[in-house]
Amino acid sequence: MPGGNAGQCEMKIHDDIFYDAVFVHQERLRAERTHAHAHCVINQMMMPKLNLLVRTTPQRWESLESFAYRAVDLNGLRSLSEVARALRWKPGRPLPLQRCQQLMNSLGQGYTQLEPMIPTEISRKEIQLGGHTLKRGHLALSSGRFCPDCVKQYGYGRAYWSLAPLPVCEEHGTYLVDVCACNPDTPLNTARPGYTQCSCGADLRDSPRKRASLAAQGLAQEIVRRYKLLPDDYQDHPLAPVELPPETSLSDLLDLIAFLGSISPEYARMHLDRTRPVMRLSHVAKRFEFAAQALCCWPAGVFPLIRRAYSLLGEVPYSSRTAYRALQPVMNVAERWLAAHVYGWFAQAVAEFIKTPSAWSAHDNRFQAPDCARKK
Numbered sequence: 001m002p003g004g005n006a007g008q009c010e011m012k013i014h015d016d017i018f019y020d021a022v023f024v025h026q027e028r029l030r031a032e033r034t035h036a037h038a039h040c041v042i043n044q045m046m047m048p049k050l051n052l053l054v055r056t057t058p059q060r061w062e063s064l065e066s067f068a069y070r071a072v073d074l075n076g077l078r079s080l081s082e083v084a085r086a087l088r089w090k091p092g093r094p095l096p097l098q099r100c101q102q103l104m105n106s107l108g109q110g111y112t113q114l115e116p117m118i119p120t121e122i123s124r125k126e127i128q129l130g131g132h133t134l135k136r137g138h139l140a141l142s143s144g145r146f147c148p149d150c151v152k153q154y155g156y157g158r159a160y161w162s163l164a165p166l167p168v169c170e171e172h173g174t175y176l177v178d179v180c181a182c183n184p185d186t187p188l189n190t191a192r193p194g195y196t197q198c199s200c201g202a203d204l205r206d207s208p209r210k211r212a213s214l215a216a217q218g219l220a221q222e223i224v225r226r227y228k229l230l231p232d233d234y235q236d237h238p239l240a241p242v243e244l245p246p247e248t249s250l251s252d253l254l255d256l257i258a259f260l261g262s263i264s265p266e267y268a269r270m271h272l273d274r275t276r277p278v279m280r281l282s283h284v285a286k287r288f289e290f291a292a293q294a295l296c297c298w299p300a301g302v303f304p305l306i307r308r309a310y311s312l313l314g315e316v317p318y319s320s321r322t323a324y325r326a327l328q329p330v331m332n333v334a335e336r337w338l339a340a341h342v343y344g345w346f347a348q349a350v351a352e353f354i355k356t357p358s359a360w361s362a363h364d365n366r367f368q369a370p371d372c373a374r375k376k
């Protein structure tokens with residue numbers, strides 16, 4: 001057969017090339033395996049295995065703090081620091097991204113639902129929680145906050161209670177608790193012996209409850225709905241906040257709430273609030289109520305807050321020009337504080353205010369609940 005020999009020869013060359021390729025491929029696989037193995041060993045060395053006798057199953061939406069305290073209880077450990085040391089976790093701080101991955105590796109199967117609940121540091125300014133990218137100031141991680149009724153009912157605490165501007169339990173409509181009666185000025189921290197036990201021995205599940213206003217309950221439900229990524233129609237509270245611009249993220253909403261709650265004639269204090277967010281629930285609660293009243297009846301609901309902005313000046317605007325001028329400092333803060341589209345939306349409400357002379361003065365400059373006809 002003519003050319004048969006040449007064909008065989010070609011085949012031989014192809015074979016050689018093929019075997020060379022296979023050899024190179026196998027070498028590469030071997031190198032990768034060695035590398036992966038080394039990586040695994042290093043990871044294990046970096047992350048000591050957590051040998052808990054009683055394995056704890058994380059609950060849906062559970063916080064890392066609550067989970068760690070349950071591990072302490074179930075395993076008869078003395079304090080949270082024993083678990084924290086094993087996890088190489090500093091309570092009250094977010095976990096660096098790499099440490100979070102190592103932690104999930106060492107905990108193994110059955111803990112994947114915990115991963116989004118761990119506050120994870122993704123950059124100097126940003127922390128990820130529950131699949132949301134939040135600013136550092138949006139989280140109050142250093143203090144313990146919980147709803148006594150939820151903990152009584154379910155036996156664990158939720159990750160979203162550490163959202164700094166949120167002081168209300170969306171389910172029970174009461175304010176969260178962050179102090180014990182033995183020391184009402186100092187928020188609870190992770191040195192306490194149990195999740196709901198103060199160092200003084202008090203069971204914090206028995207803390208007195210305080211009811212939040214209907215508007216605050218509606219706003220809390222909206223925040224949690226967004227945190228849990230539930231659809232819009234899940235929200236059926238009669239005083240739910242108005243529809244926000246569609247591109248508003250959870251982070252944008254938290255900024256808006258903190259901003260609205262901080263509107264005051266003292267611009268220096270507003271600036272301070274922006275750079276050093278207040279974490280104490282007693283401070284947050286008042287601000288949250290202001291924001292909730294404003295948001296449940298937008299834009300008229302925000303008019304009393306806008307009035308607050310010039311109340312110290314002691315003079316009521318007499319024309320739209322003076323009204324506009326009186327509000328300039330607030331607009332400056334808003335521009336720096338809010339996401340661009342939320343700023344535009346807030347500016348429309350301010351424009352509405354300037355167009356409404358009857359809104360400029362009020363008999364009482366304290367906050368009044370708006371007469372809101374809007375019902376869902």
Ligand SMILES: [Zn+2]
Nearest residue numbers: 147150169172
């Ligand atoms: Zn609750």
Ligand SMILES: [Zn+2]
Nearest residue numbers: 180182198200
């Ligand atoms: Zn106490």
